[in-house]
Structure formats: C-alpha cells, structure tokens
Amino acid sequence: MHILLVEDDDRIAAALRPALHRHGMTTTRLDRGRGVVDHLGGVDVVLLDLGLPDVDGVDVCRAIRDVSEVPVIVVSARGEVDDRILGLHSGADDYVVKPYDVGELVARMHAVQRRRGAAAGPALDVVAVDGVRIDLGRHAVSVDGRDVALTRKEFQVLALLAGAKGAVCTRNRIVAEVWGRSWPGANRTLDVHVATLRTKLGRPELVQTVRGVGYRLGPGGTGGVGRDVG
Numbered sequence: 001m002h003i004l005l006v007e008d009d010d011r012i013a014a015a016l017r018p019a020l021h022r023h024g025m026t027t028t029r030l031d032r033g034r035g036v037v038d039h040l041g042g043v044d045v046v047l048l049d050l051g052l053p054d055v056d057g058v059d060v061c062r063a064i065r066d067v068s069e070v071p072v073i074v075v076s077a078r079g080e081v082d083d084r085i086l087g088l089h090s091g092a093d094d095y096v097v098k099p100y101d102v103g104e105l106v107a108r109m110h111a112v113q114r115r116r117g118a119a120a121g122p123a124l125d126v127v128a129v130d131g132v133r134i135d136l137g138r139h140a141v142s143v144d145g146r147d148v149a150l151t152r153k154e155f156q157v158l159a160l161l162a163g164a165k166g167a168v169c170t171r172n173r174i175v176a177e178v179w180g181r182s183w184p185g186a187n188r189t190l191d192v193h194v195a196t197l198r199t200k201l202g203r204p205e206l207v208q209t210v211r212g213v214g215y216r217l218g219p220g221g222t223g224g225v226g227r228d229v230g
Contacts (some may be wrong), residue, residue, distance in 0.1 A: 001113065003041040005029045007058065007075075008053050019102045024170040033060040041070050045109045050076040050087065058090045062072055064092030071112040075100065103175065103182040110177050127162040129218045130206055131152055134162045141201075154176055157193050161207065161217035170214040
C-alpha cells in the first residue's frame with residue numbers, strides 16, 4: 001500500500017513514516033496543500049492534515065475529491081464535532097484525531113481501502129487452495145468438503161491472508177486489522193492463532209511463515225491461491 005502523507009509538522013512525519021514502513025507500506029510526504037492533486041497517481045490512501053501552512057486541509061480534501069476517488073483519512077488535532085463533520089462532508093472517508101494509536105490508524109487505512117474496493121466492483125467471495133475452501137461472505141471454511149469450525153479471530157486471520165492472494169501480510173498488519181491494536185504480547189498471540197489454524201485445517205504448509213516479516217497463504221506463494229468459480 002502506498003500512502004500520500006500530507007503533513008507540515010516534520011516531527012510528526014519523521015515518527016509516522018517509519019511506523020508505516022514497518023507495516024509494509026511505502027510513503028510519499030508533502031508538507032503543504034498546493035499540488036497534492038498532482039501526486040495522486042499510484043496512491044492507495046491519503047493521510048491529510050488540516051492545519052497546512054498554505055491551504056486549509058478542508059479545501060485540499062475537496063480538491064482531491066473533485067478529481068479522484070482515492071480514500072482520504074483526515075488526521076488532525078482539530079477534534080471538535082463540527083470539525084469532524086466538516087471534514088467528512090468535504091469528502092474524507094474517515095477522521096482521526098491527534099494523538100492517535102498507529103495500529104488503529106493502520107486498521108482504519110485498510111478499512112477505507114476495502115470499502116472503496118467493494119464499491120468499485122465485486123469482491124473475491126471464495127478462495128480455494130490445496131483442498132481448503134474459504135467462503136469470505138459466509139464466514140465458512142471447509143477442507144476436502146468437510147466443514148471446519150474456526151473461532152472469529154482464527155477466521156479473520158485466515159480471511160486476511162486469503163484476501164492477499166498469496167502476497168505476504170506483515171505481522172503488524174494482521175494484528176492491527178484483526179485485533180485493532182497492538183500490545184507487548186501481540187506477536188505471541190498471533191503465532192498461537194496461526195498454529196491452531198494449521199492444526200484445524202490439517203495443512204501445516206498452507207499458512208507459510210515469512211521469517212522476519214509475517215505470513216502468506218498457499219504452497220508456492222501466489223500460484224497456490226485462486227478464485228473458486230464453481
């Protein structure tokens with residue numbers, strides 16, 4: 001995911017960009033509002049501060065929405081209800097008040113991207129790989145035609161990996177999206193859920209560990225995951 005960070009505060013940008021990179025994202029940073037619309041190519045989410053030095057962020061949001069449907073999350077110290085309403089009415093998909101938890105911000109970024117993707121076209125409802133059928137719409141999983149009972153969190157982890165179509169999901173991303181926050185024992189909790197998934201599915205090699213990064217689904221990487229059209 002490529003992020004356009006529109007933030008004039010050097011200290012905030014210097015802290016946020018490495019954190020986003022640890023979540024497997026790339027960033028481009030602008031410190032003013034003018035010219036933002038010229039940098040939207042290839043951008044998946046815009047993080048937009050409102051207190052910019054040259055143009056009010058609300059006007060920037062309106063300008064973005066005039067030319068693009070890219071998801072926009074306002075990230076601002078303006079926390080009054082009227083400010084949030086104005087930002088959302090200006091075309092923002094979400095509004096986060098500073099200070100914020102980075103894990104929550106990342107989860108919101110993935111959420112707005114999913115919503116935009118769902119609005120743009122039909123989602124991938126079923127993933128089938130190595131005899132495992134994952135029905136994302138029904139929250140159901142079967143192995144060789146046999147239903148497998150998963151807990152809510154186990155299914156969410158598996159669904160996230162399935163939606164990535166064989167690409168690697170970082171540990172930070174999985175924790176942020178499934179649990180909505182991070183804590184000192186988060187990695188251990190994730191490992192336990194993955195181990196339980198492997199046991200329940202009877203496919204130890206299905207959820208692959210990418211050492212030092214995270215997990216991906218399917219033997220042989222992207223070639224092991226496909227659409228179920230039957």
